[in-house]
Amino acid sequence: AELKDIVILLRTMSGWSDVFVNTLMQEGIPAYADTGTGYFQSVEIMTILNMIRIIDNPRQDIPFAGVLYSKLCGLTTDELTHIRLMDRNTSLYEASLIYENEGNNEELKNKLMDFLNMLHRLRDMMKYTPIHELIQEILDITGYAYYVMAMPGGDRRKANIDMLISLAVGFEKGSYSSLFHFIRYVEKLQKYDVDYGEASTSGEDENTVRVMSIHKSKGLEFPIVIVGGLNKQFNMQDQRSKIIFDVDYAIGPDYIDVENRTKIQTLLKKVIQKKTQIDNLGEELRVLYVAMTRAKEKLIMTGYLKSVEDLNIEKDFSFSTLISVKSYLELVLPAMNNAFTDYMRINLLRKEDIISGELTKQRFLQHDYKEIESEIASINRNEDIQKEIEKRLYYIYPHDDEAKLRVKLSVSELKKLGQFVDDEDSELLYEDISPELQENYLSENQYIPDFVKGPQAEMAGTDRGTLYHKVLELLDFSRLNNYDDLVGELNKMAQIGKIAKDDIGKLNIGNIFKFTQSDVAKRVIKAQEAGKLYKEKQFVIGLKASEVYPDQVSDELILVQGIIDVFFEEENELVLLDYKSDIVKDESQLID
Structure with a gap:
């Protein structure tokens, strides 16, 4: 029989299933209980949450002690006691700093120095690094993900960590994206018993x-x-x-x-x-x-x-x-x-039998430890075996940098990487409009009634950009002879449901009109009349990794996808236009 052939049935899961699963795990037997609870109580999640708590504020004794005792630092209870006794009137973090400089145990001082250097580095990164990337950095620096994967039920534990990273990604899409607010968010989930349940990796063929x-x-x-x-x-x-x-x-x-x-x-x-x-x-x-x-x-x-x-x-x-x-x-x-x-057999297991069995097991383990220690001593004397072990343990994958590359990127993501600098390759398509035209047409959008403008609520930058792109895609520049024509076209879009009526009030119609009267707009009209105008066309292009990432020398193919706002043919050449609605002319605009 295999492990997957065994199932443990309980009348109630609450208070019972965790005991069974944890006991089996301690014995090296992978087990899984689909309870829908226990996510935040799992060891790996508690450890990572404690780590990000002390990155936010290291002067929290309970999370700090938890991280020191965990495999992220690997201190023993005796070592924690020595640190605490250095100064009982201050935080454990400050006591660790004191012990790092004044302690008498060199091995412990080295452990603390390595850990505190890592902590300070992560605290510096916290200021500019997204939460999910910070968690991934913790895993990369410490190798903790590999450790939990080596534990019983490692696949499920790794899935729990991946779920935490996904939770951080989802949280960052909201209004608050700081590490402090993420910690408060998780604490509220725990306070109100909002539990996601441990990640399920168990299928019919899973041997657990x-x-x-x-x-x-x-x-x-x-x-x-x-x-x-x-x-x-x-x-x-x-x-x-x-x-x-x-x-x-x-x-x-x-x-x-x-x-x-x-x-x-x-x-x-x-x-x-x-x-x-x-x-x-x-x-x-x-x-x-x-x-x-x-x-x-x-x-x-x-x-x-x-x-x-x-x-x-x-x-x-x-x-x-x-x-x-x-x-x-x-x-x-x-x-x-x-x-x-009489075909059913009763086995009585006394408490004394359990204790005796545990003692026997511990004796065997101690014997195994001694054998392993003697084996290690003999290996240390054999240079060939030692070199082979070091070769395997310290092996560095030659294509590790390429393994971390994303195989598909959007144009927006390329911009974040610094591949495109708008100011260098762009120009202002229109200058400030003449005072006469401003007075005649653009005086505070005088022809647009308030009920058409709608409520002047704050609009997210991405939503505003989407609205401008939609309007410019639908507009026929050849039909816009004056400002009134533009207002009329916008109203028609609202009437047929292409845009919402409230969205008209969120547009800077003056800027749109100025663009429609520019030289570039006239070239667009000419291309449209010749049937050579194309709007909102998707594209996918393959580039070498060295072209996308300046620090790479790899020729691996990276796919770049995006949407071209407008392009047209002109004198056997292609002219591409990319609409931008976030131009800033004055610093006061950013303050406002």
């Missing part, structure tokens, strides 16, 4: 032990089924409420004697309690039946007994006996003691 609820296993079968937690008490909360509700008998309240200040259960409440008890027991029996019939080859049921005497308990399974049971174990054990179930 699955932990699921009995309800979720309905209709499924597995080669080996372990039904755990049989000793868990049934939920009697409904019967203990002050007021009980029932479909047939309505409401069962307590009787309160105000004069004597006493409270007793009414007869109706007792009837409803008994009915609820029978109904709940029937449901529990059905759930138990589902759990026991999921196994195709082997069924293992586990539970906890307070004393050995409870093992040989016998029951006649009368009605009065059945309705008094409080757990599955009280149903299963008497049935297994029946003569008709």
Whole structure:
């Protein structure tokens, strides 16, 4: 049998599934529970969140201690104690700085120096680096992603980290994109129990032990089924409420004697309690039946007994006996003691046996450690083996830089990389308009009524750019003889639903009109009349990596995609236009 053939069924996942999964993981057995919770409690996510907390503010003792103790730094509890004792009246961060300079343990001082240098470097990067890139930088510097991938369930742990990076990317699209606000955002998610659940990488062919609820296993079968937690008490909360509700008998309240200040259960409440008890027991029996019939080859049921005497308990399974049971174990054990179930075997595992088994395991581990240490000592004396180990451990992939290249980029992303500088390759297509025309046509958009302008709400830069591109794509420059023609064309666009009426008030119509009267616009009209004008055309072009990234010498192909706003043929040449709506002539515009 393989691990994927095993499933652990539980009556309830809350408070139980995490214990099973963590215990199996500690034993090196990959396990997964689809609970929809536990994401922020996973070790790898807590560690990275603690790291970004101290990058934002290192004077937080709990996150700082967590990171020092984690594999990001790798200190032991004794080493943490030595640091704390350097100065008990200051933060752990400041105590670490003191120990780095004045400590007496050279090995610990070197560890702290390396970690603090990394922390200070990341704090400097925080000022200009997006959050998701900062998290990726933490993983690259420390190699923590490789560490979690080497742990049991490494694929799922790595998927959890990838989900955190995706969460950071989504957060940065909002109004607040600082590291401080991201930390507050995560804390609010935890405060209000908004849990994403651990990332699921488990499929049908994944070789891992699955932990699921009995309800979720309905209709499924597995080669080996372990039904755990049989000793868990049934939920009697409904019967203990002050007021009980029932479909047939309505409401069962307590009787309160105000004069004597006493409270007793009414007869109706007792009837409803008994009915609820029978109904709940029937449901529990059905759930138990589902759990026991999921196994195709082997069924293992586990539970906890307070004393050995409870093992040989016998029951006649009368009605009065059945309705008094409080757990599955009280149903299963008497049935297994029946003569008709002699094919079922009971194994008793005492606490002493568990402790003895753990001690034996630890002895073997200590013996293994000694053998490994002696093996390492012999390897250190063999230069050939040592060189081969160093060659494998310190191997550097020769194309590592190329592996980090993006194979597809947009023109906007190229601009961010500094490949295009607008001021060098662009020109102002129109000068300030004459005072006469300004007075006659452009005086505060005098021909546009307020109901057409709409509310003058703030508009995002990307939305404004999209609106200008849409309008310029739809405009026929040859039909614009004056300002009124332009206003009329905009109104027509709004009437046929091409743009919203409110959007007209967000346009600088004066600038658009000035452009339509420029020399370039006349060339556009001429190309349109000749049938050689093209608008909003998509393109994909392949460039060498060395052309896109100046620091690269690779000839790997990088795809660049984008949309050409306007181009036209003129004298056997192509003329390209790229509309820009974010020009700034005065510093005061940026302040405003």
